[in-house]
Amino acid sequence: MTPENPNPLPSIIPEKDWKKIQRMLSKRSLWMVHFCTGCGAMEMPPTMTSRYDMERFGIIPMATPRQADLLLVTGYVAVKTLKRIVRVYEQMQDPKYVIAFGSCPINGGIYWDSYNTIKRLDKYIPVDMYIAGCMPRPEAIMDAFLKLMKDIDEGRADGWLRYKKYYEKYKANQRRVFKRWDE
Amino acid sequence: MTDWANILINAGLTALYLFLAICVGLLFMGIARKVTARIHNRVGPPIYQNFLDVGKLLAKKSNIKHNWIFDFAPLFALAGVLLALAYLPMGGYRLLSGDGDLILLLYILVIPALGFALGAGASANPNAGVGVMRALTLMLSYEMPFLLVLLSLMIYYNTASLTTLLEKQMHSVWAIDVLPISALAADIALQGMMMEKPFDIPIAPHEIASGPLVEFGGNYLGMLMLYSAGSIVVETSLFVDLFLGGGIVLNPAVYGILAYVVNYIVWFALIFVVWMIAIFINAVFPRFRIEQAFKFYWKWPTLIAALGLAQAYIMSVILGVSV
Numbered sequence A: 001m002t003p004e005n006p007n008p009l010p011s012i013i014p015e016k017d018w019k020k021i022q023r024m025l026s027k028r029s030l031w032m033v034h035f036c037t038g039c040g041a042m043e044m045p046p047t048m049t050s051r052y053d054m055e056r057f058g059i060i061p062m063a064t065p066r067q068a069d070l071l072l073v074t075g076y077v078a079v080k081t082l083k084r085i086v087r088v089y090e091q092m093q094d095p096k097y098v099i100a101f102g103s104c105p106i107n108g109g110i111y112w113d114s115y116n117t118i119k120r121l122d123k124y125i126p127v128d129m130y131i132a133g134c135m136p137r138p139e140a141i142m143d144a145f146l147k148l149m150k151d152i153d154e155g156r157a158d159g160w161l162r163y164k165k166y167y168e169k170y171k172a173n174q175r176r177v178f179k180r181w182d183e
Numbered sequence B: 001m002t003d004w005a006n007i008l009i010n011a012g013l014t015a016l017y018l019f020l021a022i023c024v025g026l027l028f029m030g031i032a033r034k035v036t037a038r039i040h041n042r043v044g045p046p047i048y049q050n051f052l053d054v055g056k057l058l059a060k061k062s063n064i065k066h067n068w069i070f071d072f073a074p075l076f077a078l079a080g081v082l083l084a085l086a087y088l089p090m091g092g093y094r095l096l097s098g099d100g101d102l103i104l105l106l107y108i109l110v111i112p113a114l115g116f117a118l119g120a121g122a123s124a125n126p127n128a129g130v131g132v133m134r135a136l137t138l139m140l141s142y143e144m145p146f147l148l149v150l151l152s153l154m155i156y157y158n159t160a161s162l163t164t165l166l167e168k169q170m171h172s173v174w175a176i177d178v179l180p181i182s183a184l185a186a187d188i189a190l191q192g193m194m195m196e197k198p199f200d201i202p203i204a205p206h207e208i209a210s211g212p213l214v215e216f217g218g219n220y221l222g223m224l225m226l227y228s229a230g231s232i233v234v235e236t237s238l239f240v241d242l243f244l245g246g247g248i249v250l251n252p253a254v255y256g257i258l259a260y261v262v263n264y265i266v267w268f269a270l271i272f273v274v275w276m277i278a279i280f281i282n283a284v285f286p287r288f289r290i291e292q293a294f295k296f297y298w299k300w301p302t303l304i305a306a307l308g309l310a311q312a313y314i315m316s317v318i319l320g321v322s323v
C-alpha cells in the first residue's frame, strides 16, 4: 500500500495509523459504479431508494469509474462485457473494491455451458465479495455492503493489491479469452 | 515591529475565516443530503458525511494523466473560490476590500468557474465539453436578471461599494424590506448560480456523467469538492450581503468583539435559511433542458428584475427616498 497512497505527514502520523485512517475513511464513503450486466440491475433501485436506502452508510452511485471506489458486477459476464469491466476496473483509483452479484460470476450459474460467458470472474479481476443467489435480494446486498465495510476496516479487502501483485497472471487470463483488445 | 505583528494577525484571521467558510460549506452539503433524504422518506447519511468523503478523496491518489492544465485546474478553482470568499463580507468581517467592489466581485465570481472549465476542457472528454458548454450557457442566462438586480441595488443605495451597501443596510432596514421584488429575482438567479435543480444542467449525472467532473478522481476530485463547498458559502452569502444586510445586527464600531461574534452567528443562520430554500426546491424538482433554462431566465426572472429596477428607480430618483 505504501508506494501508492503515501502518508502526507510521515513525521506526525505514524505509518500504521495512516493506513488505519485511510481504511476508516474509505469504508465510510464507498462510492460505487454499478456495472449492470445481467439480471441484477433490477435489485439496485430498491437498494438505493427509500426502502433500503444505502446512502445511510455513505454509499452513493457515481457517474464515472474515475470517481468510484466500488465496482458492482451484477450478473453474468459475457466475454464482450468482460472487456468493458476490465477497462472500468482499471480506470478506478486505488483503493478500489469489487462486489460480484449472483451465482453467474461465481461459477457460471445457469450459463455454465454458454459459449460466450465466462465462468469465474475472479480469474480476470480480483473480487472482494461475492453475493450468492439468483438473484440476491436487497437485504443480501445490504448485508454484503456491511461485510465489505468490516473487511475494509480489518484490511482484508485487498483485491486491488492482489491485482497489482499478480498483474501479469490476471492479464494472461484476460488475454486467453479476448482475441483482440480493440473490438 | 507592530506592523509585522498586525500583518501576521491578519493573515492568521484570514486563514481561520477561510477555513471556517470551507467547513461551513461541507457541513451545508451534508445537511442538504440529510434534508433531501428526509424529503424522499429515507434516513439519509449523517450530516458529517461530506467531511468523510473529502477526507477519503484527499487520501486517495489520482493517477489520471492528461496534461499540466488538467493538474492545475482544481488548484485554480479552489484558489479562485478562496479569493471570492476573501472579498465577500462574512458576518461583517471582510478580509480584502476596495472601492467600487460590486463590479469587481462580479469578475472575481467568474474565476473559479473558469478554472473548473479549464480542467474540464483539458481532459478532452466529450461529456466534459458538453458540461462546460451548458455551464457557460447557464451563466449567460442567470447573469441577465442578476445584473438587473445589482443595478437596482446600486440605484437605490446610490453606491457600487459593498461596504457602503452593508453600512446603509445596518443603519436602516434590510434591502429585502424595501426591494422585495428584486430579492425574488435574485433568489431565482441564485438557484441557477448554485446549480441546484431545476438548473443542475451542467452536472446532470444521469445524462452526461457529471459533466465537467467526469475525468476527475481521487485527490483532484477532493479539491473540487472543497471548491464546491466554498462556492456554496460564496453564493449564499452573496445573497445575504446584498439583501439581508450581511447578517450585521450589531455595529462593530460600538460593540467591538461581541459584535463580530453575534454577527457571525446571525450570518450563519441567514445563509442557512437561504441554502435551505434552495435545497427544498432542489429536492422536489426535475431538471430543465438547457434551452428551457435559458428561455426561463430571460423571461420571468428578467421581467421581475426589471420591475424591481423600475421600483428602485421610482423610489430613489422620482420620490427621492434616500438612505
Ligand code: SF4
Pocket: A038, A039, A040, A074, A075, A076, A101, A102, A103, A104, A105, A109, A110, A133, A134, A135
Ligand atoms: S445469477 Fe441468476 S439472476 Fe444473476 S445473472 Fe445469473 S441468471 Fe441472472
